[in-house]
Amino acid sequence: MQTNENDFEMKVNIKVVPPGPKGKKIVEEDTEYLATSSKSLPIVAKRGRGVYIQDVDENVYIDFAAGIGVNNMGHIHPYITEKVQEQLFKLWHFAGTDFYYQEQVDAAKAISSVTPGKFKKKVFFTNSGTESVEAAIKFAKVATRKQEFISFIGAFHGRSQGSLSMTASKGIQKKYLFPSMPGVEHVPFPNPYRNIFGIDGYEHPQELTNAALDFIEKYTLKMYMPPENVAAFVVEPIQGEGGYIVPPMDFHKKLRKLADDNNMLVVMDEVQAGFGRTGKFFASEHFGVEPQIITLAKAIANGLPMGAVVVDSKLDFPELGLHSNTYGGNLLASVASKATIEAMKKEGAVENAAKRGKHLRQRLEELKERYDVIGDVRGIGLMQAIDFVKDRRTKEPAVKLRNDVEYKGFQNGIILLGTGESAIRLIPPLIITDEQIDEGVECLEKAIKQSL
Numbered sequence: 001m002q003t004n005e006n007d008f009e010m011k012v013n014i015k016v017v018p019p020g021p022k023g024k025k026i027v028e029e030d031t032e033y034l035a036t037s038s039k040s041l042p043i044v045a046k047r048g049r050g051v052y053i054q055d056v057d058e059n060v061y062i063d064f065a066a067g068i069g070v071n072n073m074g075h076i077h078p079y080i081t082e083k084v085q086e087q088l089f090k091l092w093h094f095a096g097t098d099f100y101y102q103e104q105v106d107a108a109k110a111i112s113s114v115t116p117g118k119f120k121k122k123v124f125f126t127n128s129g130t131e132s133v134e135a136a137i138k139f140a141k142v143a144t145r146k147q148e149f150i151s152f153i154g155a156f157h158g159r160s161q162g163s164l165s166m167t168a169s170k171g172i173q174k175k176y177l178f179p180s181m182p183g184v185e186h187v188p189f190p191n192p193y194r195n196i197f198g199i200d201g202y203e204h205p206q207e208l209t210n211a212a213l214d215f216i217e218k219y220t221l222k223m224y225m226p227p228e229n230v231a232a233f234v235v236e237p238i239q240g241e242g243g244y245i246v247p248p249m250d251f252h253k254k255l256r257k258l259a260d261d262n263n264m265l266v267v268m269d270e271v272q273a274g275f276g277r278t279g280k281f282f283a284s285e286h287f288g289v290e291p292q293i294i295t296l297a298k299a300i301a302n303g304l305p306m307g308a309v310v311v312d313s314k315l316d317f318p319e320l321g322l323h324s325n326t327y328g329g330n331l332l333a334s335v336a337s338k339a340t341i342e343a344m345k346k347e348g349a350v351e352n353a354a355k356r357g358k359h360l361r362q363r364l365e366e367l368k369e370r371y372d373v374i375g376d377v378r379g380i381g382l383m384q385a386i387d388f389v390k391d392r393r394t395k396e397p398a399v400k401l402r403n404d405v406e407y408k409g410f411q412n413g414i415i416l417l418g419t420g421e422s423a424i425r426l427i428p429p430l431i432i433t434d435e436q437i438d439e440g441v442e443c444l445e446k447a448i449k450q451s452l
């Protein structure tokens, strides 16, 4: 593989205060030609290697956003790149939903082999997280012949009409867009830091779980959404866009029991937390549950667009034509996904996420001791966040400070991404080393100091 011309020194190096002159020009053009989306930092990338990104002005950053939790094996991973390069000269696309090829079967086998649950599974391939959630909605409706859904306050499941109806993490995501899919109700997620039940969630995790489930049983299912109408709960194992909220460890098991008791399914949305990020292949494994329907995307092909729904084979569509698409299981993405899983296993990436996650957590806890604007450090493995507050007692979100830290971080050489109202997520590639974590935390600390 010829890559030398694209190599650069893998070390944070800010040569011109970003955005530099070339970067500024591209940002201007982007603003002129691209529709408004959700841009957060004016970083203009040119190359990537491992955990580093070089911008168009030759600045080098350490990447603690990983393309929103996508490039888990790092940028331009040699083995995955080689496999995709081989495929590039064979065949790109052949419509895997209508015709057949080995590469799609191989990707499905590889994904099923790492998915929790001893039961037989089937995979439906999509191209993104939101499409995976749309497909999961159909699996649940068809399997139960019920139409309604329950999701959680703070959830993010995507932005197409079905998944948008389940999203509830920021008002702007729904502004002017009503109605989306009808028949979805949101219930409180057991958030240990800022919960609406008035229970000290960290001290009394079981009480917090019980309060959340009582709400569903005593109000939602009893008063306005009878279980006979409800196909499924749609839930993230750890809320991602909602602020990296880790529920109490007994929550998902009890939610599943409530679903089973009422002939409802649980769709576990692992799009952000899954695929090794938390130090296990799937975040639901930390909670001891084996989901019947799992939605995936982001990291499963290390940066080629791919999503998947993995279902208990008993829930497979009973007839041809109930659901399909054009690009699902695209050859390049299928090859990338299988190679990603092989590389993850060979390099122990999941174990590395667990070990390095502990180191990152310790470094963040140290920051919390030094800066009382950090109200909370939370997460599992390499899915960590720090939450900025105006006052630790009231936990009032320090939104401007969070935004300033993100921006100053960028100018100091670390790529960061906010989450929730006032938190910053720290989600580097899973192949990161302790030394690289220290390099990143140093940039982050400089950014905090400069923002106070």
Ligand SMILES: Cc1ncc(COP(=O)(O)O)c(C=O)c1O
Pocket: 128, 129, 130, 131, 133, 156, 157, 158, 159, 236, 240, 241, 269, 270, 271, 272, 273, 297, 298
């Ligand atoms: C949990 C979860 N589900 C679904 C999605 C939507 O994925 P996509 O942006 O690929 O449509 C996201 C995206 O952040 C997510 O975090």
